[in-house]
Amino acid sequence: MLSLSPTIALLLALFTVVSYAVHPVEVRGQDFVNTVTDKRLMIIGVDYQPGGQSGYNPEAKSDALSNGTVCLRDAALLQRLGVNTIRVYNVDPTVNHDECASIFNAVGIYMIIDVNSPLGGESIDRSNPASSYHVGYLGRIFGVVENFKEYPNTLAFFAANEVMNDVGTSEKNPPYIRAVQRDLKNYIKKHSKRTIPVGYSAADVRPILKDTWSYFQCAIDGKDDQSRSDFFGLNSYSWCGEDATYKSAGYDILVSMFQNSTLPVFFSEYGCNKPSGIPRVFNEVSALYGKDMTSLSGGLVYEYSQEESDYGLVQINSNTTITLRKDYDNLQSQYNKLDIKLIESTNSTAEEIKPPKCDEDMIESDGFSKNFTIPDPPEGAEDLINDGIDNPKVGKIVQIKETAVPMPAYGSTGQEITNLAIKPLPNDESNTPNGETTSPSGTGSPAAPSPSKKGDAGRVEVASAWGVLVAGLLMLRIWF
Numbered sequence: 001m002l003s004l005s006p007t008i009a010l011l012l013a014l015f016t017v018v019s020y021a022v023h024p025v026e027v028r029g030q031d032f033v034n035t036v037t038d039k040r041l042m043i044i045g046v047d048y049q050p051g052g053q054s055g056y057n058p059e060a061k062s063d064a065l066s067n068g069t070v071c072l073r074d075a076a077l078l079q080r081l082g083v084n085t086i087r088v089y090n091v092d093p094t095v096n097h098d099e100c101a102s103i104f105n106a107v108g109i110y111m112i113i114d115v116n117s118p119l120g121g122e123s124i125d126r127s128n129p130a131s132s133y134h135v136g137y138l139g140r141i142f143g144v145v146e147n148f149k150e151y152p153n154t155l156a157f158f159a160a161n162e163v164m165n166d167v168g169t170s171e172k173n174p175p176y177i178r179a180v181q182r183d184l185k186n187y188i189k190k191h192s193k194r195t196i197p198v199g200y201s202a203a204d205v206r207p208i209l210k211d212t213w214s215y216f217q218c219a220i221d222g223k224d225d226q227s228r229s230d231f232f233g234l235n236s237y238s239w240c241g242e243d244a245t246y247k248s249a250g251y252d253i254l255v256s257m258f259q260n261s262t263l264p265v266f267f268s269e270y271g272c273n274k275p276s277g278i279p280r281v282f283n284e285v286s287a288l289y290g291k292d293m294t295s296l297s298g299g300l301v302y303e304y305s306q307e308e309s310d311y312g313l314v315q316i317n318s319n320t321t322i323t324l325r326k327d328y329d330n331l332q333s334q335y336n337k338l339d340i341k342l343i344e345s346t347n348s349t350a351e352e353i354k355p356p357k358c359d360e361d362m363i364e365s366d367g368f369s370k371n372f373t374i375p376d377p378p379e380g381a382e383d384l385i386n387d388g389i390d391n392p393k394v395g396k397i398v399q400i401k402e403t404a405v406p407m408p409a410y411g412s413t414g415q416e417i418t419n420l421a422i423k424p425l426p427n428d429e430s431n432t433p434n435g436e437t438t439s440p441s442g443t444g445s446p447a448a449p450s451p452s453k454k455g456d457a458g459r460v461e462v463a464s465a466w467g468v469l470v471a472g473l474l475m476l477r478i479w480f
Helices: 006-017 068-081 098-106 135-148 173-191 206-217 251-258 284-288 326-335 381-387 465-479
Strands: 025-028 031-034 043-047 085-088 110-114 154-161 198-203 232-235 265-270 298-301 314-316 322-324
Touching: 043 265, 068 098, 068 322, 068 326, 085 298, 098 110, 110 135, 135 154, 135 173, 135 381, 154 173, 173 198, 173 206, 173 381, 198 206, 198 265, 206 232, 206 251, 251 284, 265 284, 284 326, 322 326
Parallel strands: 043 085, 043 298, 085 110, 110 154, 154 198, 198 232, 232 265, 265 298
Antiparallel strands: 025 031, 314 322
């Protein structure tokens, strides 16, 4: 039997009874606002989907938030990077996500969850939206709500992503997206203890961008229109290369377009990787979080892990070790320059702006829907909304029993990152950049990746004395 010293035993007892949680966030006008501190949450985020679409495998009960050890590894690196939010694209509502959600919660990182997936029947079909809007589909997305509604770090849900990706798809789809938003919000209203924002993630298709925003931000039935978006995400890749500027990237146009928005607008994806062959320098970060763009609510860099599209901040090796790319270093350097006091200041006029009433005249482009008659819920949906889905898998925050990352991680120069661990934050804080540099100086050769061994990416379940000691020392350092 393991014998613990009095100090370690005290830290073990302390750590296992203390549970921290970030404060829930709500929408107030143009801002996301902490419901307790009243500080603005400016999204400093990263899109998180290790394995890409193939990382979502319902048959194996596997998705980006299903493995606690993987989340522990990634949360430690994302916390050091300085992010406060991740976006997760594909989740299985029948899987337990408690460990991962609790790990990200402990380090002050919020989650924006997409309710859809790339599999058939699990999203709105842009080519025939009416055929895909049925009670089976709603049951699936309501399951995602049930799964994530109890986590205080669930920031929001995306009802859809880039359904309108050209002018042709903007005719029939908008009313159905508003219908899905309405159904999600009505379900949340009846089955969640708190309001959780629901919105849309749009492609940056300039001919229809303004109309898309106008369509989703307007109110059809007055103040309580449930089909209206609570926020608007934009997947924007207009800032490309080291020579790009605020004006050449068209950021000034976006600011002008959204400055009078009646809901929060943020980049749900950004980080152009052109021209190819060079690490991204992320000099758009200083503009996005600078004084000229405070009317927007930040953004999420695409993406955490290196996949086929070549946007990764890190390389995940076959043996679950990880190597930072130069993109990670550059983004961290940019984050460390941010004026946190400025970006946490709320917009004093935001709550005074009322949403416009929906009207055909607000749509400027030919072909975009001017239909504000939202489809009725499909047969059986009202009962599902009122009574709830059968046998929901409702998540809950659990104690984190391990803080030290068990697998090696390497900086961009090959040197191993020592003592990599999450640092649970006190006082319900959200994470912020802290000025550190994660990649060690010097050069080295990371261990060659090898096939994963059984247990390499096992779940975080049992506390180790060393992990608790590290956590305790880190917490004592914060407190004193």
